[in-house]
Amino acid sequence: MNDAARSRWRFRRWAAGVLGSTAVALAIVAGINTVVDPFQQYRLATAPRFYALHHRWINPGIAKHAVYQTVLIGSSIMESTRNGWIAAACGGPAVNLSMPAISASEIRTLLDTVFASRAPRRVILVLDFNAFAGAPDARQDSAGPIPLYLYDRNPFNDLPYLLSGTVLKKSISLLAGRVDESFRSDTDAPWFWGDRFRFGADEVLKGLDQNNINARFQQPARTLAGTNASFAHNILPVLQRHPDTQFDLVWPPYSMFVWRDFEQRGQLDVTFDFKRDVTRAVAGLKNVAVVDLQTHAEVTTNLDTYMDIYHFSPHVNRWMIERTCAGDDRVDAATVGSAETRLRSALAAWQPPSTAAR
């Protein structure tokens, strides 16, 4: 072998060695992550770990592999809803796929995953107004990245999951039985937080500037054109594509402070107009009901059931599901106006408690 051939052989062996060793190392990592599957992408776990704030990684796996007839999707306000409560109220197995700061586009993505895997009998969508803020594909910054590759059935784009060092760390923790990260393991309530926070008017009023409520929450401004476009782009097509599934579009009972905040920011009319437009948009769809729980002043003015102006205690979640599945509080194009009038009157009559009085 001459020098040139020897040199060629040496560099060939070097390149093959580097590529081969890297490929083997990565294949081992991918193998471990596939077998352990800490985010349940390929099968449901027998001893699952629902890591705090990992909803966007774990929920698509649950959507694909869990057995259910009813799905609940909402934002953080719905996380403390047990699957069992939905099952008891609606009948048949159920699953709660709620995620914090969910956007309308994420609802669409999640629903696409659900319908690609199952044909649920009923879908309960609890609609946050903020989910429709911004452009139709906008997401809230606070939500962090969304791993879209986990939401489809294409195994070739799962590499960020299979070759992730973070996932490997979780796999090793699972194999070693280590519990060095906070997680829940209750499959009936993977994302339940209602047992970790205090509810009460004191909590709601803490740090709240009643003259500038949004100073604390920094919620975005919405336009009617924007929210309608987002609904038409993200939600309406799903409702139309699945006529055999019953959809309940639920307006959740925020505390009355939220409506006062809308009033302060000039968002009240936009919000009511949007509710009216949604009701009209789905009026022709027999598989869709709009449920308005925002007119229940006995709930929305009772601050002892809230931890802040948005988030209510789990018993409100249960009450919402029961009323929704019972077919209560439905509004249609004919009654949406009177619901609005009731809420406006309740808002006008409401006297918020003063911080000092508490």
Add this chain to the structure above:
Amino acid sequence: MLFNSYEYLIYFLPATVLGFFAFGEHPRWAVRWLVVASLFFYGWWNPAHLPLIVASIGVNFWLAHRIQRSPARHRWLVTGVAANLALLGVYKYADFLLRTLAQVGLIAPVELGLALPLGISFFTFTQIAFLVDVSRDKAREPSFDNYALFVTFFPHLLAGPIIHHSEMMPQFQSTSNKRVDWHNVAAGLFLLAIGLAKKVFLADPLVPIVTAGFDHAQTVGLIQAWLSALAYTLQIYFDFSGYTDMALGAALIFNIRLPINFDSPYRALDLRAFWHRWHMTLSRFLREYVYVPLGGNRAGEARVLANLLLTFLLGGLWHGAAWTFVCWGALHGIGLCVVRVWRSSGHGLPPAIAWAITFVFVVVTWVFFRAQSVPDAWAIIRAMTGMSPKADWPAVQTLLSANIAALCALIAGTLIVFRRRNSNELVDSFDGSWMAAAAATAALTLAVLQLSTVAPFLYFNF
């Protein structure tokens, strides 16, 4: 497609390399394969911009032929340069201009809102340089395939290096370059591993420190302002030079040598030397196609200084349509003028002092480059001079203790920048040792395991 993405590293690059060498016996098809692969690479993020780059290539190739053959070559050249600048102007600068006019009250607020096509500054400048060279009889390209590859070759397409027709075409035309050269494959892989490691282990971990300062520019204190500026100084170097290493490495696997873009710039002893070591292909472009045509060094001293300033103002604006970039370019232009006057006066400085002044100047000017607005940049610079009364050591301690990876990257990055051989030197002395193999394997494996939160390369913004 990002260089630091799974789809690039695991699917695209290996498939493109295999396809290219599979066509080795048919060089024309190997070139076409690379063009198609490069367009696929370009269209991966936004296929809507593919027609734009294809049209740009077609029109420029046609213009080059007109310049070559027409007696009115100057008119065709002006048309070509104007058309390219108009394209860049519409996509990159129109909204900036409209916003500025609206701010001074000349027009009502209005924006085009066009999405900036990736790499438009790079592929436009590459083609302007080609047209100019054709008009000077320095370039001639009869093959559309080779020209299309010259513009689209994916390693340089999105963020440079800004290549020169004369250095690339002979390589694209060479038939021997279509066969596997194992030295180039190994050296390319080595460089790619170095670049990926720079991006993943040194640039990205610094993000929390950088954003903590620059996102709260109005409230930072002395220590945090300096910490953020230094962290950004390292971040932009490792990010951009890491990207360039990956580009050069990938190209080398295809037996193509792209020009180097960085040569330990932070070791420069004056600003002129800095610009000979930082983003070298942009400096070359600005020198050859802006500074020299303006008169370069040939005019009187005052005119030379004006040329320098104007060149760097344009260089700043090239990086982005914002006043922060204009300020950054202007400061560098002024800095270079000062250096020129100082040198011509025959004064000198001890190397340590010359280096310190240069480095501090570069760090301070990066503040304008990174800040979200000119007032933000001033706020940070005020804090760096100690004019912000805020005592921020406790906040800095909290920040650093919550970001140990950032602290490690800061220390390791500083050592590497000032004490270690740079990637060009490492590749030049690459001998295929087992040590290099182990380091490359570890870097590639660990970097790939860190990719699951993909952070775009900073220079994609430009």
